Amino acid sequence: MATRVVNVVVAGLGGQGAIKASDILADAAFRAGFDVKKAEIHGMSQRGGSVTSDVRYGTEVLSPMIPRGEADFLVVLAGSEVEVNRPNLRPGGVLIPPDAINEADLPNRRSLNVALLGVLAARLDLADEHWLAAIRAALPERLHEVNEKAYRLGKESVR
């Protein structure tokens, strides 16, 4: 197999946009030409409970679920969810916690999910054009500017 599968877990609390963020990531990888699978648990979770979503991309993805302890990246939107999800990360995997971004710098607090995707983007091999197209496809037009800004803020924070 040419490309190793990249495993990303996105976690947060219901209403924070964790599912939306994983949708954007999956779409960006799809636009970049990879095979993609995404698995999530929602339902009652939208009542403020824990939400996690697995995104996997590569040449061929089989199971939609990331085996425990095999996530390359763990993006967490809520401080309380960091420890709960840490066992998902493989040794040497990268944790992107909510305070990777200074909330005060965000154009809108609701865009934390996209800003953290920016932080993730700095470490992945997906071109900006795919990320931006995925963000635009996932959100209504009035939110495009704010979220593109949040994405860039996240991406530049890594340099």
Added chain:
Amino acid sequence: MERRLLSGDEAVAAAALDAGVHLGTGYPGTPSTEILEAFDALGGRAQWAPNEKVALEVGLGAAYGGARCLVTMKHVGLNVAADPLFTAAYTGVQGGLVVVAADDPGMASSQNEQDSRRYAVAAGLPMLEPADSQEAYDLMLAAFELSERWQLPVLFRMTTRVCHGKSIVTRHATRAPAAVQPFQRDIPTRVMIPAYARPAHKKLRQKLAALQVFAEGSALNVWRPGDVLLGVIANGVTARHVREAAPEASLFEVKTIHPLPLAKLREFAASVERCVVIEEGDPVIADACLAAGLRVEGKPEAFRFGELDVDRVRRILARDTSPEPVAPRGKPPMLCEACPYHPVYASLRKHDCIVAGDIGCYTLGVLPPYLGMDTCVAMGASLGVGLGLRHVLPEADARRVVSLIGDSTFVHSGINGLVEMVYNPPATGHVLVVLDNGTTAMTGQQEHPGTGRTLDHEQTTRLSIEGIATALGVKNVDVVDPIADPGSFERLLVDRLGRNELSVIVSRRACILAAADIRTYDKANAAKALLVVDGAGPAQPAGCGGTCTSEEA
């Protein structure tokens, strides 16, 4: 052809459109809910039924009429629809009828983890099961062809990871809904009096025998040759876990869940040294294989619970039954901070009520601080269970019993309980509290007959909960706003508990998450009504004009 990243639910909706489905109906239930919403968004004709039994009956009628119809529900909904389902297997259909049952292994959002594959065996119906979104699309097209070819309803089993997982789908068929022919009378086929049912059952078994032959040769099942030392038989998303956990193993992916291709499976099992059946939930395939004398091993009992994943598949293959690592617990879901149910639960707790509860977000009132629910069994069960408690408890306790139900659940199957309440009233009377938040909140704010809007939020006749209670003869029927006037809810509750009479209290306040959308829908519908009136004659005042039924407007 266009490739897109779709959830399994969206893929089913796309297939329904491409298969020329005339009508999609169902009742919302995680993880099946998005199918009909996506079908509607794609331009299909979709509607919510008050419950799964009604949805299936409507679908059956449509299929008797020669149309293609899709019916969707979650696994527990299939129990509600089971009565007509079993007889539909006898009557068969003329058009295509596919019934989706979405199982929830691990109970992410359900009260039990039942395995719907049992229903295919019990009812005697063909069942297909996909492993990902592309298969959900392909097998849904196949299911309609199968249904029409054998003139039988076809069950379509999905699980959470297929419904809510996303993967790439290529759509490849398009077929506009065919014109439905005039009604063909066929009484012996469709009226199941015993004289007609007896031959119908024989005919069904003949069809199943023929279907067995079909399954054996079906290209839908996938045999992936590999290691001769290890072979795995798997179904659904589990087959994908197996390919990742043991890429070298021979694999038989079963798509025709019922009837099973047992001769093919026998051949497969014989081709490998060790053959393991790995399936989520009940040992349906393993038991069938063992009963047929195949040389296979099933999974240890510990893996009957919850979802399977790559890790657990590795364990099953390694015969490793050591304790599995316990995942840290995340934050459980809870009532929204501004939820209108809070004052209701506070009052129930303050007065030490025994609460027969029901299924919906309000079930979360069972958690601290309220611990506000003593029973919760099934959709609509709060009425019957509350009445049973009232009948037998010592009087002092009986007086504390309250049945608590949401608006959508009341319409789903609470109405039947209300009929029981007026028919066999307990000596101490009874109190039913309907928590009417104007939406089906738990599954993501779907419409229902009590909202007065159809699946796509268009205006329709609004069912009146208080009107039904009054019409059925309940003595005391009140409507209160628990947020605007929490004191009056509490006073009313105390007063009604003290009477030996039947009471219904409708606690009405829009769901905090849905309120803004509800206002938008009502405004749009009012404007539309005005436009129609404008076209027809003199303009009516905005907002109502006699056609607007919303009390929130």
